[in-house]
Amino acid sequence: DAGVTQSPTHLIKTRGQQVTLRCSPKSGHDTVSWYQQALGQGPQFIFQYYEEEERQRGNFPDRFSGHQFPNYSSELNVNALLLGDSALYLCASSLWILGTGELFFGEGSRLTVL
Amino acid sequence: AQSVTQLDSQVPVFEEAPVELRCNYSSSVSVYLFWYVQYPNQGLQLLLKYLSGSTLVKGINGFEAEFNKSQTSFHLRKPSVHISDTAEYFCALEETSGSRLTFGEGTQLTVNP
Numbered sequence: 001d002a003g004v005t006q007s008p009t010h011l012i013k014t015r016g017q018q019v020t021l022r023c024s025p026k027s028g029h030d031t032v033s034w035y036q037q038a039l040g041q042g043p044q045f046i047f048q049y050y051e052e053e054e055r056q057r058g059n060f061p062d063r064f065s066g067h068q069f070p071n072y073s074s075e076l077n078v079n080a081l082l083l084g085d086s087a088l089y090l091c092a093s094s095l096w097i098l099g100t101g102e103l104f105f106g107e108g109s110r111l112t113v114l
Numbered sequence: 115a116q117s118v119t120q121l122d123s124q125v126p127v128f129e130e131a132p133v134e135l136r137c138n139y140s141s142s143v144s145v146y147l148f149w150y151v152q153y154p155n156q157g158l159q160l161l162l163k164y165l166s167g168s169t170l171v172k173g174i175n176g177f178e179a180e181f182n183k184s185q186t187s188f189h190l191r192k193p194s195v196h197i198s199d200t201a202e203y204f205c206a207l208e209e210t211s212g213s214r215l216t217f218g219e220g221t222q223l224t225v226n227p
Contacts, residue, residue: 040219040220042204042206042220043204045215090157090158092158100163100165102163103160105157107155107157
C-alpha cells in the first residue's frame with residue numbers, strides 16, 4: 001500500500017522563478033492538503049483540495065496556487081519566488097468523509113531559493 | 115484565533131527515563147487534538163489523537179496523552195524512552211471537523227545513552 005509520495009525531494013531555484021511540486025495521495029484517499037514548514041518551525045497550512053476544488057486556504061499570498069486532478073493527485077505552484085519561500089513543503093492526504101485531522105504526510109519537497 | 119503552544123523547544127533525557135512533552139492550546143470552540151512525530155528527513159507521522167470520550171489517549175510506540183479541558187492542555191508522556199524516540203514532536207489542533215490543522219512550534223526530544 002503506497003503512502004503519500006512527493007516529487008521532487010529537493011530543488012534549488014532563484015528569486016523570481018516559478019516552481020511546481022507534485023503529490024500523490026495514499027491509496028483510497030481523496031483529499032490533499034499542503035503545508036509549509038520553515039526551518040525550526042511547525043507546519044503551516046497552505047490550502048486543501050477535494051473534488052478538484054480548493055476547499056480551504058491559509059494565510060498565503062496568491063503566488064501560491066494549486067490543483068487537484070481527477071485521480072486525486074495534486075500540484076502546488078509558487079510564482080515569483082522569494083528567499084522566504086525556502087522551506088519543506090509537505091503534502092498530506094486524508095479521506096474527506098472521515099472529517100478529522102488524521103492526515104498522512106509525505107516526506108516533503110525541500111525548496112531552497114537563492 | 116486558535117493557537118498551540120509547546121512549552122519546551124528542546125527536551126534532553128536519558129534512555130529509559132520518563133518524559134513529558136507539554137502542549138497548551140487556545141480556542142473558543144471545541145477541538146480535536148493530535149500529536150505527530152517527525153524523524154530526521156521524514157514527513158510527519160500520527161502518534162495519537164483525541165476526538166472525544168476518554169481523556170487519556172494511548173498511541174503508538176508506548177506514548178500516551180491526557181486531554182485537560184480546564185487547563186487547555188494535551189501533554190504527551192512516555193514512561194520509558196528509547197534512543198529511537200529521538201525526533202521532533204508536534205502538537206496540533208483542529209477546530210472543526212475537516213478543517214485545517216494548527217501546529218505548535220515543535221519539541222525536539224533527544225534521548226541520550
